[in-house]
Amino acid sequence: MKRRSFLKSTLSVTAVSILTAFGTASARAADKTIHVGILHSLSGTMAISETVLKDVALMAIDEINASGGLLGKKLTPVVVDPASNWPLFAEKARQLIAQDKVAVVFGCWTSVSRKSVLPVFEELNGLLFYPVQYEGEELSKNVFYTGAAPNQQAIPAVEYLMSEDGGGAKRFVLLGTDYVYPRTTNKILRAFLKSKGVAEADIMETYTPFGHNDYQTIIANIKKFASEGKKTAVISTINGDSNVPFYKELGNQGLKATDVPVIAFSVGEEELRGVDTKPLVGHLAAWNYFMSLKNPANDAFKKKWASYAAAKKLPGASKPLTNDPMEATYIGIHLWAQAVKKAGATAADKVITAMAEQTFQAPGGFTVKMDKKNHHLHKPVFVGEIRPDGQFNVVWKTSGPIRAQPWSPFIAGNDKKKDEPEGRSVTK
Amino acid sequence: MLLAAGIARAAPDAAQLAALANGSNDEKIAALRDLGAQADAASLPVLAALSEGSLYAFKTDSGWRVLLLKASGEAVDAASGERLLSLPEGADSVMINNRVRGALAAALAAIRLASADVEMRLEAIATLGNAPDVKFLPLLDAALRRESNENVKTRIETVRAVILLQNGQREDRLMAIRILGETSDPAHLRLLRPFLTKDGQGRFVETDTRIRAAARQAAREIESRVQTGEMLKRVFEGISLGSILLLAALGLAIAYGLMGVINMAHGELVMIGAYAAYVTQTLVQQHAPAFFDVWLLAAIPVSFFAAAFAGFLMERLVIRHLYGRPLETLLATWGISLMLIQGVRAFFGAQNVTVENPSWLSGGVEIIGKQILTYNRIALIVFAALVLAGVVVLLAGTRMGLFVRAVTQNRAIARCMGVSTGYVDSMTFGFGAGLAGLAGCALSQIGNVGPELGQGYIVDSFMVVVLGGVGQIAGTVYAALGLGILNKFIEAFAGAVLAKIAILLMIVIFIQKRPQGIFALKGRYADI
Numbered sequence: 001m002k003r004r005s006f007l008k009s010t011l012s013v014t015a016v017s018i019l020t021a022f023g024t025a026s027a028r029a030a031d032k033t034i035h036v037g038i039l040h041s042l043s044g045t046m047a048i049s050e051t052v053l054k055d056v057a058l059m060a061i062d063e064i065n066a067s068g069g070l071l072g073k074k075l076t077p078v079v080v081d082p083a084s085n086w087p088l089f090a091e092k093a094r095q096l097i098a099q100d101k102v103a104v105v106f107g108c109w110t111s112v113s114r115k116s117v118l119p120v121f122e123e124l125n126g127l128l129f130y131p132v133q134y135e136g137e138e139l140s141k142n143v144f145y146t147g148a149a150p151n152q153q154a155i156p157a158v159e160y161l162m163s164e165d166g167g168g169a170k171r172f173v174l175l176g177t178d179y180v181y182p183r184t185t186n187k188i189l190r191a192f193l194k195s196k197g198v199a200e201a202d203i204m205e206t207y208t209p210f211g212h213n214d215y216q217t218i219i220a221n222i223k224k225f226a227s228e229g230k231k232t233a234v235i236s237t238i239n240g241d242s243n244v245p246f247y248k249e250l251g252n253q254g255l256k257a258t259d260v261p262v263i264a265f266s267v268g269e270e271e272l273r274g275v276d277t278k279p280l281v282g283h284l285a286a287w288n289y290f291m292s293l294k295n296p297a298n299d300a301f302k303k304k305w306a307s308y309a310a311a312k313k314l315p316g317a318s319k320p321l322t323n324d325p326m327e328a329t330y331i332g333i334h335l336w337a338q339a340v341k342k343a344g345a346t347a348a349d350k351v352i353t354a355m356a357e358q359t360f361q362a363p364g365g366f367t368v369k370m371d372k373k374n375h376h377l378h379k380p381v382f383v384g385e386i387r388p389d390g391q392f393n394v395v396w397k398t399s400g401p402i403r404a405q406p407w408s409p410f411i412a413g414n415d416k417k418k419d420e421p422e423g424r425s426v427t428k
Numbered sequence: 429m430l431l432a433a434g435i436a437r438a439a440p441d442a443a444q445l446a447a448l449a450n451g452s453n454d455e456k457i458a459a460l461r462d463l464g465a466q467a468d469a470a471s472l473p474v475l476a477a478l479s480e481g482s483l484y485a486f487k488t489d490s491g492w493r494v495l496l497l498k499a500s501g502e503a504v505d506a507a508s509g510e511r512l513l514s515l516p517e518g519a520d521s522v523m524i525n526n527r528v529r530g531a532l533a534a535a536l537a538a539i540r541l542a543s544a545d546v547e548m549r550l551e552a553i554a555t556l557g558n559a560p561d562v563k564f565l566p567l568l569d570a571a572l573r574r575e576s577n578e579n580v581k582t583r584i585e586t587v588r589a590v591i592l593l594q595n596g597q598r599e600d601r602l603m604a605i606r607i608l609g610e611t612s613d614p615a616h617l618r619l620l621r622p623f624l625t626k627d628g629q630g631r632f633v634e635t636d637t638r639i640r641a642a643a644r645q646a647a648r649e650i651e652s653r654v655q656t657g658e659m660l661k662r663v664f665e666g667i668s669l670g671s672i673l674l675l676a677a678l679g680l681a682i683a684y685g686l687m688g689v690i691n692m693a694h695g696e697l698v699m700i701g702a703y704a705a706y707v708t709q710t711l712v713q714q715h716a717p718a719f720f721d722v723w724l725l726a727a728i729p730v731s732f733f734a735a736a737f738a739g740f741l742m743e744r745l746v747i748r749h750l751y752g753r754p755l756e757t758l759l760a761t762w763g764i765s766l767m768l769i770q771g772v773r774a775f776f777g778a779q780n781v782t783v784e785n786p787s788w789l790s791g792g793v794e795i796i797g798k799q800i801l802t803y804n805r806i807a808l809i810v811f812a813a814l815v816l817a818g819v820v821v822l823l824a825g826t827r828m829g830l831f832v833r834a835v836t837q838n839r840a841i842a843r844c845m846g847v848s849t850g851y852v853d854s855m856t857f858g859f860g861a862g863l864a865g866l867a868g869c870a871l872s873q874i875g876n877v878g879p880e881l882g883q884g885y886i887v888d889s890f891m892v893v894v895l896g897g898v899g900q901i902a903g904t905v906y907a908a909l910g911l912g913i914l915n916k917f918i919e920a921f922a923g924a925v926l927a928k929i930a931i932l933l934m935i936v937i938f939i940q941k942r943p944q945g946i947f948a949l950k951g952r953y954a955d956i
Binding site for chain 2: 042043051164207211214216218224249251256279281282387395
């Protein structure tokens with residue numbers, strides 16, 4: 001009895017002292033550092049895409065620290081793993097903001113994860129930088145979208161497919177993973193195709209669950225659909241590691257890009273790592289950045305990433321790859337740092353105001369600008385074809401950055417929506 | 429002879445080279461169509477270089493200079509044949525897009541149609557068939573006259589027919605329709621359909637009744653063949669999905685049937701098998717790259733024994749102490765599964781690892797109706813059949829199998845007869861785990877290999893085992909194939925998401941009506 005109570009008291013004393021030690025340590029640290037949250041899936045079906053975003057964010061933070069930090073303080077990254085589990089994203093976001101007191105969070109890939117954390121950021125007035133192309137239909141004062149809106153990726157890509165050089169596609173297969181991004185994008189594309197005179201019968205829409213890995217039937221159906229009429233193209237919004245079995249099956253079934261081109265919105269250099277791309281030559285992807293772009297800013301970015309990956313012994317360091325969401329993450333962190341400098345503080349409201357019209361020399365080769373009002377970047381659009389080495393050949397591009405339309409004009413009722421987030425003007 | 433050499437050097441000529449180097453896409457395509465129609469073997473190196481991305485161009489004062497980059501790093505001038513030690517500064521690779529690539533493939537095929545190799549000619553005519561070009565008609569006529577291989581001949585005739593159908597006279601078209609009617613390509617149906625459509629006033633677009641009748645007949649014949657092809661393909665897809673389910677569930681069926689152990693870590697044993705295949709691949713790649721193409725064969729025993737060993741340890745250390753306590757077993761094995769997932773994550777990383785397909789498993793074989801059965805799926809079906817045969821032989825033909833069956837049927841009596849049930853349990857559980865490992869090895873060829881691999885298969889495996897009837901190998905086989913084929917047929921009409929839901933719903937209803945599964949133990953064994 002005595003021994004037990006002794007044990008108990010010693011334990012509790014130790015616990016208390018550890019807790020206080022932690023408390024004072026973090027309190028002291030808070031004076032000298034700015035905490036930055038990184039919220040990307042490091043396991044599960046989305047890890048294939050999101051893991052490198054964590055790494056590139058850490059690289060950018062190192063870079064800012066090396067050049068003297070921000071406001072005289074160092075940045076300290078706080079990395080959490082929401083494990084491709086959408087409710088867990090919200091939990092981890094709350095933990096980052098409320099417990100770790102981060103000034104900003106860089107994270108999310110799938111729209112379903114972004115939708116899951118959105119209420120948390122709005123409730124706690126946090127700041128999220130979202131680096132991936134998405135379906136639009138959202139504006140929040142607490143989120144900056146550094147990826148593409150539909151008019152900066154999906155619409156130009158389909159316009160290219162319909163053009164003579166793109167093969168003059170007349171029939172379309174809309175293929176996606178079953179969640180909010182593909183469903184909404186396809187809704188927009190359907191309306192867009194209709195406005196271009198494509199008949200209902202010439203559109204086939206089909207979805208697969210997350211992590212699906214048997215694409216035999218779908219590819220057989222695509223072949224059948226393609227043999228029934230005019231030139232057919234596939235628009236793929238498949239996300240995550242399902243892309244590997246999809247492209248493998250595509251190659252094995254001999255569906256060539258010259259017959260039925262597949263254009264993807266969520267497949268970049270990183271997703272094609274480990275896929276034999278020789279049978280896939282000519283299939284397309286639309287992004288705002290490709291690793292193969294030739295310009296000084298991109299050369300510097302690639303070099304930085306290669307040496308960072310080698311120094312940190314990252315899994316893919318032997319073949320360092322960069323891609324669009326990595327560029328968007330990199331741009332996002334630097335824009336945020338510029339805004340913090342301008343505002344002289346890390347408080348969300350001040351940073352939000354300072355973000356307007358920040359510019360950055362992006363690795364894509366253009367100077368991108370944060371819009372004055374709508375929290376989206378002005379970005380250029382590129383369409384690339386897969387090369388035998390897994391890189392992309394740019395076959396079409398816009399002449400310069402274009403402004404994002406988060407509320408797509410192809411969805412009814414959007415013309416009445418305001419092009420800036422609610423509550424934003426109040427904080428000005 | 430001299431004359432031929434002179435012509436050979438002239439192809440492609442300066443204007444064509446300039447168009448390829450710096451023309452617009454339209455100019456490039458026009459040049460490629462000309463080169464294809466000329467079908468001169470001399471232009472093969474330039475075209476091949478263009479298709480491989482090793483054709484370079486750079487601007488000089490006198491115009492564009494086109495260079496072929498060799499693997500050695502040397503560059504060869506396409507016009508003069510002059511050799512350069514390396515590419516000059518500023519030379520850019522000639523970029524092409526899909527549209528140009530299509531024309532390029534046709535031009536290459538037109539030249540290769542004269543190849544001495546039958547396989548190459550077959551491939552060439554298939555490419556030409558994808559984009560029939562009236563410009564190539566004389567070429568096809570010439571090829572037809574000299575062709576000796578019947579198979580190639582038929583195909584050339586088909587492509588010729590497609591071209592003549594759109595460009596020929598009445599008799600040509602009738603003959604074309606007759607030839608197309610003997611094929612099974614759904615694309616030809618599309619060509620015949622315009623002959624059978626009516627305009628706004630209800631009159632046929634095609635006024636010639638004979639052509640119409642022939643087209644109708646031909647379309648009907650093609651259609652029936654296409655449908656046969658589709659049906660065969662669906663059944664094949666179903667069997668391939670069924671074999672995956674069977675491989676995943678077989679080990680579970682044995683362990684569950686024998687010991688009544690609900691092994692929640694079964695999926696993780698599958699995952700261990702897949703990772704064992706990955707490790708084998710890496711080792712072969714590092715130490716014996718010459719044998720890289722056959723690493724998969726070496727991976728089969730490695731996967732089996734890795735998973736069997738893990739299963740054996742599990743049984744000895746944990747499960748043995750929990751016999752007769754199903755709930756605790758369930759929780760304990762679930763805990764083990766989480767530990768295994770985390771362990772693999774810690775050791776190999778959370779990201780998927782890349783398991784490559786050996787080259788002999790890439791591609792597929794074409795059957796009727798232009799349907800393609802892929803080699804990796806065929807291999808999977810054969811593999812599943814072999815594993816099943818092995819299991820049956822082992823259970824029905826060996827002394828150990830006799831013991832296993834005895835313990836499954838009546839543990840107490842078997843024990844009385846002197847069977848060491850503990851030993852049989854360990855060996856059987858290990859064997860079941862090894863089968864899971866084999867499944868993992870096979871799955872590494874068609875899906876992603878990551879720490880959560882097993883999670884995706886555990887539900888399916890239980891579904892198969894429960895549906896088939898506990899402890900019944902035959903039941904497991906029927907359930908796996910049945911579910912596979914059913915799933916694929918529903919998916920073809922309703923999509924992958926709905927198919928999954930429909931299957932689960934059907935199983936719920938089935939299990940309510942018949943809780944013992946398709947096959948049930950009868951008589952006095954039924955109560956255990």
